[in-house]
Amino acid sequence: MKDIQVPSGKTGSTKAYHDLRSFLVTLEAEGQLVRIKDEVDPEEIGAAGRASANLKNGPAVLFEKVKGYANPVVTNVHGSWANHALMMGMDKDTPVKEQFLELSRRWDMYPVGPKRVTNAPVNENTVTENINIFDIISLYRINTYDSGCFLSKACIVSADPEDPTSYGKTNLGTYRMQVKGKDKLGIQALPFHDIGIQLSKAEALNKPVPIAICLGCDPITTFMASTPIRYDQSEYDYVGALNNGVPMEITKSATLGLEIPAGCEICIEGYIEPRVRECEGPFGEFPGSYSGARLQAVVKITAISYRANPVFENLYLGIPWSEIDYLMALNTSVPLYKMLKDTFPEVQAVNAMYTHGIGVIVSTKVRFGGFGKAVAMRLLTTPHGMAYNKIIIVVDEYVDPFNLEQVMWAMTTRVDPDKDVSIIKNCPGMPLDPSSNPPGMHNKLIIDATTPKAPEIVSRETELLTPPAGTAKWEEIISQLVKAARK
């Protein structure tokens, strides 16, 4: 990072990053990145990721020297609300709900097509013979009983085997990858993920799936890679939208010609081998527990390209909250909100931040009795919600779903357990959820915490308390006095 200058001008204004390095410069300038200059053992990096996520507004942590390796590692880049706001070019103190509303606004700018560039720095160095991934990437075990070193934050570009350079048929996603050799990786491709659809098609024809595994991308691209969108939508066109209309820069990968994020630090090219499965895992996963060992797909590496002094970006995941929970919070909430809002304009906001949407809180206006329950059932029929959403709480439009104290207020004062709690049995589920039984099946829970409306029997009218006259004035007076006292 020595070659990078802190950008001039006010930080915190709307700003799009085209690579990881320029974002790290902003994080450092904002006090949201720390450097570890002393040499560390590789396996200490996971612990530091856990530790930083334990802190309020924990910083990214950059390890300059990792024992036995040539290149630096950065972790916890997305691991706080401050870093999340800075990713969007907003002030680091921006409240979560405001970040949600801003993302929601930018979401509607889709599609913003990419800009194609040549001479991307990632293509400055390419290795195609005697490949050893350890020469370039400072790999480490994240959690104690992981089966090896994992890539936990890779942006994986996968192509249609019949039409590998087609823009429209390219998918970008994050899937965990186990390092299994100098030029071999394992990949977890679940059947309901886009890459699972591509793999299934290719395997029926006994064809390999060309992929490019991009590490250390700009923060919005990484964010988008783990955002659930429709199979026929383009992640790259969403990156442009979420960067407030600034097109993403893409380039051709060095040997296969796949269209990849131009700003990435490292690009590993290769193929998912058709019809091959091999022991993979366990891996400490986002539900806060280890996945089992399973027979999963295998990737053969054919080339690795990288910028000078490539920074390896990886994330810690453990008992929530850790970096992955920040990464998959609003990028799960906003698409679910859009899908609900499409059919129910009454919906105000969706908080799907709990374990990638296994838990969801929906705030909605209620038009008539049973409306809240109907909204919850719509959520269960969306493509992401179908498998992931398990516990859904519906609250009135005046309850902020991002404010858990208010959500608990709604639960304690609106829910009649006899009529407002429903269980829907035998639905699709998320296999990594340890309560999913058998793995891949869920029973769903809906808690309707909205105020009853006719024709539902309304036994007592609910008259809400309102702030006494002068509350706003007194808020101002008291906060000024507090400020003065602290000087």
Added chain:
Amino acid sequence: MICPRCDTDKVELLTKSPVGNAWEMYICNTCTYSWRSTETPDKTDPKRYNAKFKIKPESIPNMLVIPPVPPLKA
């Protein structure tokens, strides 16, 4: 050398550290477990490896297949 996880001897050198002689990594060709020579014994020593995470080689062919392999199209 014995794999700390599945106790077979189909272990090979995965890599030496790219810089200096800091460590070696090994990998098991039966269960794909890999470890670094400088890690703690609960990750490197077959006797100290957590019993809950041990794997019996004969159980591997019966593990869940993710995703399922589709039938070949003619």
